[in-house]
Amino acid sequence: MSEKVWIAGGGVISGIGLNLRECLQAFREMKPGMGAMKYLSSVHRNTFPVAEVKADNDMLADMAGLPENISRTALLSLIAAREAWQSSGLDDISRYRVGLVSGNTVGGMDKTEDFFAEYLADNRKGRLHQVMHHECGSITEIVADALGIRHHVSTISTACSSGANALMYGYRLIRNNIVDVVIAGGTDALTRFTLNGFNTLMILDQQPCRPFDETRTGLNLGEGAGYVVLVSDSLAAQLQPWCRLSGFANANDAYHQTASSPDGTGNYLAMKGALDMSGLQPQQIGYINLHGTGTGNNDVSEGIAINRIFAPHFPAMSSTKSFTGHTLGASGGIEAVLSAVSVKEGIIYPNARFEHQMKELPFTPATAWSEGNDLRHVMSNSFGFGGNCSSLVFSSF
Amino acid sequence: MMLTIYINGTGCISPQETAAGGPLLANLREYEQVKLATVDPDYKQWIDVKQIRRMSRVVKMGVGAANLSLQAAGITQPDAIVTGTAYGCLDDTGVFLTKMVNQQEEMLTPTAFIQSTHNTVGGQIALLLGCNGYNNTFVHRGFSFENALLDTVMMLREGSAQNILVGGLDELTPHSYQILSRFGLYKKEPVKTMELLKSPTRGTIAGEGAAFFTLGTQPEQHTVAELTGISTLYKPMWEGEVIGHIMKFLEDNNCTPNDIDLLVTGRNGDIDQDDIYEEVVEALFPEHPEASFKHLCGEYPTAAGFGMWLANSILADQAVPDVAMFYGKAPRSIKKILLYNHHQGTHHSLILLSHVE
Numbered sequence: 001m002s003e004k005v006w007i008a009g010g011g012v013i014s015g016i017g018l019n020l021r022e023c024l025q026a027f028r029e030m031k032p033g034m035g036a037m038k039y040l041s042s043v044h045r046n047t048f049p050v051a052e053v054k055a056d057n058d059m060l061a062d063m064a065g066l067p068e069n070i071s072r073t074a075l076l077s078l079i080a081a082r083e084a085w086q087s088s089g090l091d092d093i094s095r096y097r098v099g100l101v102s103g104n105t106v107g108g109m110d111k112t113e114d115f116f117a118e119y120l121a122d123n124r125k126g127r128l129h130q131v132m133h134h135e136c137g138s139i140t141e142i143v144a145d146a147l148g149i150r151h152h153v154s155t156i157s158t159a160c161s162s163g164a165n166a167l168m169y170g171y172r173l174i175r176n177n178i179v180d181v182v183i184a185g186g187t188d189a190l191t192r193f194t195l196n197g198f199n200t201l202m203i204l205d206q207q208p209c210r211p212f213d214e215t216r217t218g219l220n221l222g223e224g225a226g227y228v229v230l231v232s233d234s235l236a237a238q239l240q241p242w243c244r245l246s247g248f249a250n251a252n253d254a255y256h257q258t259a260s261s262p263d264g265t266g267n268y269l270a271m272k273g274a275l276d277m278s279g280l281q282p283q284q285i286g287y288i289n290l291h292g293t294g295t296g297n298n299d300v301s302e303g304i305a306i307n308r309i310f311a312p313h314f315p316a317m318s319s320t321k322s323f324t325g326h327t328l329g330a331s332g333g334i335e336a337v338l339s340a341v342s343v344k345e346g347i348i349y350p351n352a353r354f355e356h357q358m359k360e361l362p363f364t365p366a367t368a369w370s371e372g373n374d375l376r377h378v379m380s381n382s383f384g385f386g387g388n389c390s391s392l393v394f395s396s397f
Numbered sequence: 398m399m400l401t402i403y404i405n406g407t408g409c410i411s412p413q414e415t416a417a418g419g420p421l422l423a424n425l426r427e428y429e430q431v432k433l434a435t436v437d438p439d440y441k442q443w444i445d446v447k448q449i450r451r452m453s454r455v456v457k458m459g460v461g462a463a464n465l466s467l468q469a470a471g472i473t474q475p476d477a478i479v480t481g482t483a484y485g486c487l488d489d490t491g492v493f494l495t496k497m498v499n500q501q502e503e504m505l506t507p508t509a510f511i512q513s514t515h516n517t518v519g520g521q522i523a524l525l526l527g528c529n530g531y532n533n534t535f536v537h538r539g540f541s542f543e544n545a546l547l548d549t550v551m552m553l554r555e556g557s558a559q560n561i562l563v564g565g566l567d568e569l570t571p572h573s574y575q576i577l578s579r580f581g582l583y584k585k586e587p588v589k590t591m592e593l594l595k596s597p598t599r600g601t602i603a604g605e606g607a608a609f610f611t612l613g614t615q616p617e618q619h620t621v622a623e624l625t626g627i628s629t630l631y632k633p634m635w636e637g638e639v640i641g642h643i644m645k646f647l648e649d650n651n652c653t654p655n656d657i658d659l660l661v662t663g664r665n666g667d668i669d670q671d672d673i674y675e676e677v678v679e680a681l682f683p684e685h686p687e688a689s690f691k692h693l694c695g696e697y698p699t700a701a702g703f704g705m706w707l708a709n710s711i712l713a714d715q716a717v718p719d720v721a722m723f724y725g726k727a728p729r730s731i732k733k734i735l736l737y738n739h740h741q742g743t744h745h746s747l748i749l750l751s752h753v754e
Contacts, residue, residue, distance in 0.1 A: 043502045105514065107536075117498050123575050131576055135483060136515065137537035144631075153631050154544045155537040157485065157515035165533055169544075172551040193490075196497050197510035252478070252523040252532040258511050269529055385511070386520025388532055 002232035005171045006241035007394065008090065008181075010337035011083025013076050014224030014324045015051030018063070019083055020337065023324075024347075028369050032323040032352045034208050034220045040190045048204050050190055051222030051325030066146065071108035071133050072223075074142040076330070077187035080225035081143050084183055084337075088229040089239045096235075099152030099179040101170045102140040102227075103162025103186030104329040108133035110191045139187065151179050160291070160384030161250070162186045163226065163332025164392055168248045170230045180235055185227030185333025194328065195221060201258060209294035209326075211319035212303065212365045214356035219293040222325020226334030243343040246377070246395035247280070249273025253387035259297050264305030266389035267291075267381070271309055274379065274391040283313040285393070286375035287348050289339045290365070291383045292319025293326050302381065303361040314363040316373075318351035332382040336392060339380040343394045346373035400554050402624045403616040403753065406472065408465025408564075409706040410435050410458040411606035411694045416465060421710045422693070422718040427590045431583050432574055432603040433695040437461075444525070451508065452521070453488040455568035455607075459518035460525060462607035463562055467526075469619075470611035476558035477531035478519050481545035481565040483538050483698030484573065485515035491572045518566065531558065539740025541565060542608075542699040543629050546748070550627060553614050564609030565702030569695075574603055582696070584666075593666035593692040594723060601665035604695015608702030610709075616753055621713040625733075626650040626749040636676040639745055643681060643737065646747050654681045658731045659717065661708050663700065663738030665691040670742060677737060678724075686725035688717050701738040705748055708734045712752045 013019065015033025016026035026033065033051035037044075040052065053060070053076060060075040061068035064082075081100070090096065111130040119126035133139060137155040144153045152173060156165045163186025170182035188194075198204050198221060205218035230245065251273060253266025260267065275282060291302055306317070320338055321327075327334055341347060351365035376396050383389045409415040412433035414424050426436060440449050440457050443464040449457065459480070467473065493509040511517075516534040523532050531552070535544040542565025549563040577583070584600040593602060612624060626649065630642045647653055660682050662674045678687065688711070694703040711717050711734065717727040736748040 113494060113497070116494050119576075120495060120498055124579075128576075128579055135536070135538055136485070137483060137541070140537065150631055152629070153537060154535060154540065156533065157536040158519075158532070158534050159514050159516055169533070169548055172548065172555070175555070176551050178547075192497060192502060193494060193510075196502050196505055197493065197507070197513070200505045200507035200510055250531045250533060251529050252520070254523045254527050254529050257517065257520055257524070258507075265529065384516075385514050386516035386532070386534075387523055388516055388520065 002174050004233055004244050005174050006231050006236035006244045007228045007340045008231045008239050008241045009084050009088030009229040010227065010340055011080040011087060012226040012334050012337045013053055013080045014327060014334055015053055015222045016323050018055065027323060027349050030350060032208060034325055042192050042195055044195060047206060049208055049220050051220060052190060053223055070142060071139060072110050072189035073104055073108060073187050074139045076189055076225040077102060077139060078143045078146050081147060081183050081227045084227040084229050090181065093148050096181050097151045097179040098149045099173050099182040100140060100144045100149045101154045101166040101182055101184045103156045103166045103332060104136050104139055104188050105157055105159055105162060106191055106193055107136035107139050109193045110189050113192050158384055158388040159386055160328055161332055161382040161388045161390040162329040164382035164390040165250060167245060167336055167392055168250060171245055174230055174232050180232050182230040183227050184230055185336060186329040187225035188223055188327055188329040190221060190223040203295045205294060208353060209322060210353045211292035211294040211322050211351060212299050212358060213354050214358050216294045216296065216299060218295055220325040222327040224324060224327045224330045224334055226330055226337045228336050228340055242340045243394045243396050245392065247274040247278025247393035248391060249277060250390045253389055255387060258385050260301035260383065262301060264301035266387055267302050267305035267383055268308055270389040270391040271305060274393045278393040278395060280377055282310045285315045285377050285379050287342055287378045288315055288317040289335045289380040290317050290319040291381040292321055300360050303358060307361060316348045316366045318349045318365045320349050322352035335380045339378045339394050342378045343375055343396050345371055346375050347371045348373055400614050402550055402553050403613050403620045404610055404622045404624055404709050405613045405617045405620050406466045406470025406611035407706050407709050408462040408469060409608045409703060410438065410462045411703055412436060412604060413693050416461065421714055422720055425720050429587045429589045431587055432569060435606055453486055453512060455486055455566060456518050456521050458607040459566050460522055462564060462609040463522045466609040466611045467562060471617060472560055472611055474526060474528060475560045475562040475611065477552060477561045478522055478528060479533050479545045479549050479561060479563040480519035481535045481541035481699055482515060482518065482567055483536060483541045484567045485536060486513050486517050487568055487570045487573050489513040491570055539698045539744025540629050542702045543627060543746045546627050549612055553612060560611060560613040562609060562611055564607060565699030566607035567605055567697045567699045569603050569605040590692050594664050594689055596666040597668060599667055599669055601667045601696040604697050604700060606694050606703055608706040620753050622709045622750045623753055625751045628747045630745040632743050633745060636673055639673060640677060640680045643677065643747060650749055657685060657733050657735045658728050659734045660685045660687045661704055661734055661736045662687055662689050663691055663704060664689045665696045673739060686727050687723045688721045689723040690721060698740050701746055704736045704738055708736050708750050712750060
């Protein structure tokens with residue numbers, strides 16, 4: 001049995017870049033990805049900025065090698081998953097027992113919502129191929145089939161923590177000797193369904209979002225996909241892994257379907273559990289990639305839970321959602337890749353647009369890019385609807 | 398040494414009267430239709446009336462089956478909750494989508510959106526129980542329930558939890574039935590429940606339901622079954638691969654086809670889809686007694702949950718109800734049941750249950 005589970009590579013596509021290198025460059029150059037909607041068609045086009053992947057479906061389909069009428073969620077997923085695989089140094093995928101564990105929140109909704117307009121007028125109408133991949137699992141299978149993955153396929157949907165939970169399950173699949181490699185993470189494309197849903201909750205900012213800032217008024221939605229490649233000890237020995245997944249925990253806030261408890265119970269339990277599993281003291285964490293959506297509720301609950309665990313030795317922290325927007329089911333995957341790179345290269349990401357310290361908290365996020373820091377352990381937080389709270393810890397060797 | 402995993406409690410809400418207790422399938426609900434709906438228990442016993450009104454059917458059936466399972470196990474607080482649902486909360490998704498289209502994205506209200514996320518059921522169960530433990534939701538088509546079960550087994554074996562509530566559920570809505578019908582999944586003409594599995598045509602009947610299980614590493618007094626093994630096979634190239642996978646699965650669990658006392662299959666009355674069951678039976682289980690269940694609950698991606706509930710009940714009774722028997726005669730003593738199910742030919746799964754003396 002594999003004792004440890006390693007990160008052998010990662011891939012990202014998001015509103016700040018079509019691959020990991022471009023995304024890192026955007027952080028370095030302080031270029032956040034939110035702006036006016038260009039690819040999503042919505043009546044709210046001029047009201048809410050979003051962090052779209054800067055490519056239309058034709059271009060993404062070209063990059064992915066899939067037909068352009070496939071859900072954008074699958075296109076994004078395949079591009080990032082393939083990048084992750086290629087970065088790992090593992091060559092022919094058919095040589096290994098491989099699993100794909102992917103999170104997403106609305107599957108092929110981008111196509112379903114187009115279908116529905118015609119269908120509602122006449123339920124015998126609407127092109128069926130538009131709903132063929134409506135199911136979340138169907139998106140994962142398009143990617144698994146394109147990559148040649150057959151040993152294990154799984155899809156997780158726990159709202160904004162989907163991608164993080166995919167890593168936990170992937171870790172267990174390797175430890176239980178079910179597969180040797182798991183591509184784990186998440187994907188989500190922007191849809192009118194989610195945009196309007198978040199709008200009804202009145203948590204969308206009409207300006208670029210300001211996570212962990214006293215003046216924050218909500219989040220910006222984003223889209224993208226992010227995957228890490230998890231490998232067993234024996235494979236890691238033949239590769240140059242980035243770091244290892246040393247701890248994680250998943251807890252439920254059990255407070256409200258969409259809001260976090262004021263004292264961040266679930267957040268606290270997730271972070272504490274992840275530290276315990278990795279056998280670390282809070283002061284050993286060098287950087288936290290915050291959930292940091294920019295909503296009033298999330299940031300205060302997350303901050304209070306952090307204060308409870310880390311005071312008085314606060315690690316560097318930032319919300320990369322200030323660049324990528326909130327990519328929902330993808331966010332846990334994208335931020336896992338960013339956190340793994342953070343351990344590998346000592347990167348502390350900037351938190352864009354931070355100006356005013358939150359009155360409830362004694363700490364402030366990092367505002368400038370820096371690399372080459374001595375970061376042995378990095379934590380990534382993902383909290384979501386349904387009370388689902390997850391934290392991951394990545395550690396150097 | 399592998400830890401033994403016990404099924405300490407089950408709860409099932411289905412198109413049969415499974416939530417009511419009493420002798421197994423004694424009051425068969427016979428249908429002559431192409432879609433089956435759950436027989437609902439009185440949800441007020443678990444949920445506040447005000448909340449019931451806001452909850453969609455899938456949430457109610459999930460909360461109901463979860464509670465039945467915990468009650469049967471005599472447990473008030475599980476250490477973790479793992480849910481499998483392929484379609485998630487279709488009804489609320491449809492409500493929000495319809496309003497969004499009809500109202501051109503204006504004047505929408507949040508309730509349906511909030512309840513449309515796939516983890517609503519798992520989240521609501523946690524909320525009602527006040528359970529802060531691990532909570533996960535698997536949404537992978539015909540593997541949703543199986544992957545939830547696998548996650549549960551792995552967690553129990555690693556010792557991070559002692560009691561886990563795990564379940565599979567899916568609802569059928571007018572929209573989903575309409576759209577899935579257009580894909581040609583269902584029969585063109587109504588079929589009688591007890592004639593479905595002999596039907597000579599393509600298509601099956603649509604179903605829905607929720608089955609939850611309280612699994613633990615210690616048996617309770619009334620525990621009758623252990624979950625010995627679980628495995629999935631994705632898109633096999635041909636029937637030989639399925640047969641090989643079953644052989645390997647039995648081997649991994651230290652048994653042979655001869656050790657299987659009863660085969661439970663996911664036959665659904667679609668001549669094309671039932672073909673593989675014939676192949677498997679012929680190759681590995683030619684003389685084995687076989688029970689089936691989809692004529693009772695209909696076809697849906699998490700129907701294996703109903704199958705596992707039935708298998709557990711059969712082990713408890715040490716008898717198979719006539720209405721579930723498909724071939725042969727059940728033996729006097731039933732020690733091992735192999736549940737073999739597939740969903741649309743692409744998602745095959747195996748669940749092995751053993752009797753606990």
